Amino acid sequence: MIDEATKNRISKAMPMLAEHQRRKFLGIEALALGHGGIEALSKLTGAARSTIALGMKEAAEAVSDPKAKPSAAGNNERVRAKGAGRKRVEETNPGITDALESLVSDATIGNPENPLCWTTKSLRNLQKELENRGHRISHVKIGELLAQMGYSLQLNQKALQVGEAHVDRDAQFTYINAKARCFMEDGQPVISVDTKKKENVGNFKNNGAEYAPAGSPPEVLDHDFPILGLGKASPYGIYDVRENEGYVSVGISSDTAAFAANSIRTWWDEMGCLKYHGASRLYITADGGGSNGSRNKLWKKELQQLSNETGLEIHVSHFPPGTSKWNKIEHRMFSHISKNWRGRPLVSLAVIISLIGSTTTKKGLKVKCGLDTKEYETGIKVPEGELNELNISRDEFHGEWNYWVSPSETFA
Template sequence: MATVLGEVLARLLPQLDERQRRLTLGAAARVLGYGGVRRVARLAGAAESTVARGARELGSDLEPAGRVRAEGGGRKLLRESDPGLVAALLALVEPDQRGDPESPLRWTVKSTRNLAAELTREGHRIGSDTVAALLKAEGFSLQGTSRTTEGARHPDRDVQFGYINARVKEFTAAGQPVISVDTKKKEVLGDYAVGGREWHRAGEPVRVRAHDFPEKDAQKAVPYGIYDLAADAGWVSVGCDWDTAAFAVATLRRWWEAEGRHRYPDATRLLITADAGGANGYRVRAWKKELADFAFATGLTVTVCHFPPGTSKWNKIEHRLFSQISTNWRGRPLTSHEVVVGCIGATTTRTGLTVHAELDPGSYPTGVTVPDHVMDRLPLDTHAWHGTWNYTLRPEPLAPEPPAVSAEFGRFPVGDKAPAWLHHPSLTGMEQPDWQDLQERYRRYLADYPPIMIPGKKTGPGTGSRYLSAADRLLVGVLKARWKIHNPPLAALLGTSQARITEAVHEANRILDALGHPIPRGAITVTTADQLASIAGHTLTSDEPAKISK
């Protein structure tokens, strides 16, 4: 019988939980009677105390339903046995809010293993799994960063959003086209890694470079997009040159000729929503000049509304077109312009988005400037609300140029910064016909041998309001070579900086040498603007800044 009982217990006990095993052993001991506890303990390989406890529990209902052990059994939780554990953990996880800012883990990855190791070093013995359980109990979870902080907010930001929305509703209700424009991120062409994954046979991924550093002179793709809000259709030109205002409006012109005028045959107006910066920024003069030419050529009244600085993500083209393009070429190396065009043109959505893409091999150099006298003649009307962000270009040619300013002493010739009296023959050493001939030869040389273009830099000394015309640069070079005058008086007379004067002198010396035209040396060395004026028979007026130059 003992053999049979031992075999039964050996087969049955592994299938039971702790309480069920105790009760089974206790029942067997009661059946055997006196000495049963010891005999069952030996047959089952259990402690006699366990068998005796099972015999006592039989029928006594000491345990609540569903419990294996009595309440309070087992080892105490670490947060109870170590009261300072949770506070020490929170001090490591949140050093800026709750703990020591000099925490050794402040600048490291706060993994559960690192946290457990640091807590153990501080005298709190704990494992990584327990750290994870404590963090969850305190309301923590694994989270990434959230793109919500926008930096400084323009005080008129929300009102501008409302203004744009009102204009979009107005144009849409009238059946007039509304488009959103922007430049997508430039892409380096080659076998470089692209984010995302694509289906391939197991173990056969697309092989790309081990690093993403572009090679020297690597080609780039410059996608400029137009998104038609009403038609849910996109047009993207993939450029091979620079991202300039001329490229942006060239894309707009091709879209209008190929799609826009057919989709909106009765259109008289066009609304463009654009970012605050980039090639189509509200401060870019070339953008407005190119748009004025577009408006005149198409007969459209073009209204532009810019989103406030730092809010480009609200432009419709960003999340309705560009995001879908990025999804479509995920995990696919962009090895050529053709691949970029193909991926963009194949972009669709279940809601009906269609995209046309084409390559634009044209050249769009940087450094194109629009002077003040051209900006003043643009057919541009600023809106009553934030005219820098909202403006309309009428389909009209540029206003006529103002009449030429007479070359009287003390007056500025059109386009030049140097007062006319500086061109006096006594200063240049040449009579008027010879001086005009030298100016023409100088300009022709610049046209035949333009300066080396540096990306992002204007050609010629100076930019914007400090730009010097070719006539100014030649004059500065001649005066410097003839009279050895210092830079400060010349800079003050022309309203520019001394650095611009230096650059002009270097250019003039180079070109005069190439033209084989030596400059005769003057009789004296001039040190002030008053001396120059005296030689020319001119008297400096009180409003001429050069009078105070030394």
């Protein structure tokens, strides 16, 4: 019924018109088409038949009385007549915002009487609970209301410290920042070190997702027990703060102080000494526990050996208890490695090394990765007398956290 020229004219005109203008335009077109015009235009544009009929009536009135004033809906100040359009959900559904607020407010967390205390607060779960309270509303509208109320999807954030914060927590941060700045200004290397979470080697599920043909997800084992002969990988990382570069040593043995020190040794031999030719000091920032812990005697002994081999005066600062997330390697390197291998089964050590080594960021992060096949013995005890032979100096400010190891000819 509608020729191509008319279809072309309508398709070009409709996007340029306001609501009341579209209605009248379709009414005029319907009048021109005659019988069956409303039905044809409704199918073509998707406009309601009642809307087109109203447009025909308004167009006919305008033709019969050209001097008549335009209606409120047809003036230049309004698109719709005053009071027209769908009413706000808050008006048609009184109390909806208060009911929604009671379900998602922080004040309800941990309250056993809150029906959603132990379920995911998804939009559809919220919709179901609101319907139980007599509020009929779509999950899409709930999302819009939450946005208007200042709510958005939030991830858990590690911000609360277990136990009492150390009285010198902030002072230690200031100390570390000031010392790192002095080292970098003097052209000396500053590294952040830590052990990344151990990973099962094999065709296991790895959190995250990556693109694959629809309906063809990668199939992995239905359990997470280590596979005999593959075991676990222990990545130990060294992050160069100034150069935004890192080295990760993937061990197949235990995460010991000897493994940590050897990882730093490998970084220095393969990367550090090339970037800092002629350096005389090295500054290491580390967590307070684990293989590089402040109370780990073997860690200090291994640092002495490393200092003797490299000729470097090795300065160490540990972060206060409960503050390991501030260690730069966590958010500048390890987090990007996790993103790079998300959804990828770590089927072999070669795959792990390749994925770590291919990690980059827009800010220029580069990561090198290598395999450490040594077997490191656990449970090694360092006698107090042997510890006293180490050439260790301690800072006046928290010497248990801040110390340095100098080369020693007497220590073998």
